[in-house]
Amino acid sequence: MTFDHNAFLIIITGALIAISCGLLGTFLILRRMAMIGDAISHAVLPGIVLAFLFSQQREGIAVIIGAGVLGIIATLIIDYLSTKIKLQHDASIGVTFTWLFAIGIILITLFAGQIDLDQDCVLYGEIAYIPIDLWILPNGTIMGPRVLYVALINVILVIFFIMYLFKELKITSFDAEFASSIGISTGIINLSLMGMVSYTTVSSFEAVGAILVLALLVVPPATAYLLTSNLKRMILYTLIIGVFTSLIGYYVAYYINGSIAGAMAGVSGIFLLFAIIYSNFAKRIIIFSKA
Amino acid sequence: MEEFIYFFSFKDPNIVLVVAGISLLSISAAMVGTFTFLDKKALVGDAISHAVLPGVCMAFMFAGNKNPYWIVLGAFTTGAISTYCISYISTTTKLKEDTVIAAVLSIFFGVGILLLTQLQQTGNAALSGLDHFLFGNAIAIVWEDLIVYGFIASFVIIILLVFYKEFKLIIFNAHFAESVGMPVRILRFVFNSLLVLAVVTGIQAIGVVLMAALLITPAAAARFWTNKLHVMLLLAVTFALFSGVAGAYISYVIPKMPTGPWVVMVISFLAFISFFFAKKKGMVSRWYSQRKYQKKIHMDHILKTLFLHWEKKQQGMTQGELINQFQGKASTTRQYINHLINKDHLSATEHYITLTPSGFTEAKRIVRLHRLWEVYLSKYLNLAPDHVHDMAEKMEHLLTPDLEAQLEASLDYPATDPHQSTIPRDHDV
Numbered sequence: 001m002t003f004d005h006n007a008f009l010i011i012i013t014g015a016l017i018a019i020s021c022g023l024l025g026t027f028l029i030l031r032r033m034a035m036i037g038d039a040i041s042h043a044v045l046p047g048i049v050l051a052f053l054f055s056q057q058r059e060g061i062a063v064i065i066g067a068g069v070l071g072i073i074a075t076l077i078i079d080y081l082s083t084k085i086k087l088q089h090d091a092s093i094g095v096t097f098t099w100l101f102a103i104g105i106i107l108i109t110l111f112a113g114q115i116d117l118d119q120d121c122v123l124y125g126e127i128a129y130i131p132i133d134l135w136i137l138p139n140g141t142i143m144g145p146r147v148l149y150v151a152l153i154n155v156i157l158v159i160f161f162i163m164y165l166f167k168e169l170k171i172t173s174f175d176a177e178f179a180s181s182i183g184i185s186t187g188i189i190n191l192s193l194m195g196m197v198s199y200t201t202v203s204s205f206e207a208v209g210a211i212l213v214l215a216l217l218v219v220p221p222a223t224a225y226l227l228t229s230n231l232k233r234m235i236l237y238t239l240i241i242g243v244f245t246s247l248i249g250y251y252v253a254y255y256i257n258g259s260i261a262g263a264m265a266g267v268s269g270i271f272l273l274f275a276i277i278y279s280n281f282a283k284r285i286i287i288f289s290k291a
Numbered sequence: 292m293e294e295f296i297y298f299f300s301f302k303d304p305n306i307v308l309v310v311a312g313i314s315l316l317s318i319s320a321a322m323v324g325t326f327t328f329l330d331k332k333a334l335v336g337d338a339i340s341h342a343v344l345p346g347v348c349m350a351f352m353f354a355g356n357k358n359p360y361w362i363v364l365g366a367f368t369t370g371a372i373s374t375y376c377i378s379y380i381s382t383t384t385k386l387k388e389d390t391v392i393a394a395v396l397s398i399f400f401g402v403g404i405l406l407l408t409q410l411q412q413t414g415n416a417a418l419s420g421l422d423h424f425l426f427g428n429a430i431a432i433v434w435e436d437l438i439v440y441g442f443i444a445s446f447v448i449i450i451l452l453v454f455y456k457e458f459k460l461i462i463f464n465a466h467f468a469e470s471v472g473m474p475v476r477i478l479r480f481v482f483n484s485l486l487v488l489a490v491v492t493g494i495q496a497i498g499v500v501l502m503a504a505l506l507i508t509p510a511a512a513a514r515f516w517t518n519k520l521h522v523m524l525l526l527a528v529t530f531a532l533f534s535g536v537a538g539a540y541i542s543y544v545i546p547k548m549p550t551g552p553w554v555v556m557v558i559s560f561l562a563f564i565s566f567f568f569a570k571k572k573g574m575v576s577r578w579y580s581q582r583k584y585q586k587k588i589h590m591d592h593i594l595k596t597l598f599l600h601w602e603k604k605q606q607g608m609t610q611g612e613l614i615n616q617f618q619g620k621a622s623t624t625r626q627y628i629n630h631l632i633n634k635d636h637l638s639a640t641e642h643y644i645t646l647t648p649s650g651f652t653e654a655k656r657i658v659r660l661h662r663l664w665e666v667y668l669s670k671y672l673n674l675a676p677d678h679v680h681d682m683a684e685k686m687e688h689l690l691t692p693d694l695e696a697q698l699e700a701s702l703d704y705p706a707t708d709p710h711q712s713t714i715p716r717d718h719d720v
Contacts, residue, residue, distance in 0.1 A: 034393035090333040098504035102555035215397035258409035263402020
């Protein structure tokens with residue numbers, strides 16, 4: 001196969017998105033908040049649509065702020081429903097995100113003529129169009145694919161976030177009581193993590209859609225979690241799996257002629273399957289043969 | 292308005308079809324959802340509803356059209372596999388259940404999207420309706436769909452009613468069910484199959500993305516009105532039915548509107564009303580009764596303070612002195628003093644606030660309960676006298692006359708509390 005410039009751009013963008021999602025997802029699953037990730041990835045939709053309507057542009061900072069705000073609001077509503085209203089936690093999640101997502105879909109349908117967003121894009125993004133959606137400076141210089149820059153900025157910010165708050169994230173994930181005893185507020189760490197998840201969701205939204213972000217948030221870290229019990233190694237494995245998911249996913253989609261984001265989710269599932277087989281069977285065989 | 296009358300007069304056989312279909316599926320989803328909600332498995336329903344998509348697409352690839360028999364078969368197959376995956380992975384690996392649900396949901400949905408986009412590329416003409424499986428289109432229900440989906444929904448409803456007792460027992464006390472020899476594993480399998488079937492009935496009218504709401508939200512709303520399972524089922528069904536028909540009506544009036552989101556909007560609205568305004572369990576009524584309780588406590592404290600002051604000095608307190616006893620609560624204290632004057636528990640003369648005879652009796656009762664409880668704690672729990680005050684502070688508001696009589700009897704009518712203060716009784720002066 002010859003080197004395909006467009007394929008390279010798509011794979012790189014996919015890998016960058018997989019990296020930022022995987023980094024945040026690691027902490028989500030350690031905190032047993034995987035389904036909150038699901039909720040946020042659905043709930044940012046009305047924020048995106050409203051910001052889109054008001055700012056009339058897709059690439060603006062307004063869209064990111066709108067989505068970020070909605071993501072945090074969703075977290076707060078879930079929290080409010082389960083602690084103050086005393087609705088059981090899983091139902092709080094289910095009620096909140098289906099409601100917000102429904103609002104988003106209704107808004108999209110109502111303003112279908114005014115915004116360049118459709119239900120398909122919401123569901124699985126348009127990563128295949130990345131190479132033709134270019135960032136062009138006012139003087140006409142072509143800087144390259146716009147979404148690639150968006151993903152790059154996202155990755156850099158996520159890495160800074162994780163490095164800056166690594167200790168806090170780690171302690172609050174493993175021992176919330178100890179964390180609060182040494183003066184780390186679990187609530188604030190939680191909210192900032194949710195804020196980053198919302199931001200990452202929206203920044204990846206154009207490329208992979210709202211629902212498939214979840215696959216990248218949860219599946220690679222879950223796979224890594226089965227392979228190691230060391231946090232740093234888990235992060236490393238997550239990153240490696242994320243990059244390969246993007247690479248293989250692209251070619252699967254290419255041969256089947258379907259959505260790249262969908263293929264990435266499928267490929268991540270195959271990695272998970274291998275990890276499950278490894279952790280359920282191979283380990284036992286290794287132990288058995290040693291004994 | 293004309294459309295409204297036309298729709299609900301059911302003159303149009305197509306509308307009857309649509310309403311019948313969506314009613315049956317709403318009923319079965321709400322019933323199954325109530326059980327999954329109580330079993331704390333609400334989000335499994337979400338995973339299943341996403342996981343039927345690959346099955347739908349494969350059925351379409353296989354049959355080449357939207358034949359409901361194949362669609363149902365495909366959807367049921369992948370839905371059932373996903374349930375199996377969730378329980379297998381979460382019982383055999385160290386992954387937590389919510390992680391597994393999220394992973395299974397997104398992987399299956401991703402594969403579904405991959406197949407769906409592949410189908411769209413082939414440009415099959417009959418495909419135009421396949422998108423409707425994402426967000427639902429109740430108006431597109433035709434006779435054949437109604438037969439298939441309606442039959443399944445009725446089947447789910449009937450089986451649930453037949454095994455009502457068994458499912459109830461499994462959800463509330465699985466260990467007991469096992470110990471009386473119920474085939475718990477088989478029943479769970481049957482129930483999981485019903486859950487998948489209930490989801491499958493919704494794919495045409497509600498869509499796979501939002502079908503979860505029809506399982507979770509009616510049950511969540513109903514939970515706030517009752518503690519009884521059969522009432523909860525009835526309420527959940529009513530809520531779901533109302534929102535299902537409302538959603539169908541909206542997508543009839545605005546043809547471009549997908550049905551699913553509107554059904555979800557209506558049911559969520561009903562749920563939020565329930566969360567806030569339900570009798571007893573709703574936010575507002577809980578807040579109100581909490582406030583009422585706090586008010587009672589504060590008024591008890593005002594009466595008690597006056598009584599204790601009287602015990603020492605045989606006279607009333609000035610309003611300023613009394614308010615100073617409650618630092619930072621001056622305005623509420625003033626308000627409650629007026630309230631107590633209105634209730635004829637207090638009287639305000641020029642200088643002093645004093646207890647009226649009825650207020651005196653009430654204050655005496657509170658102090659008596661406090662001191663009796665202190666005696667009880669030190670006598671039966673052997674607590675040191677300096678440890679009993681705080682607990683008695685709480686109990687003085689809670690003890691009923693019945694308990695008071697029992698306490699008096701079992702403590703043999705003590706004259707003093709552990710701090711040697713007299714326990715005041717109604718017959719002494």
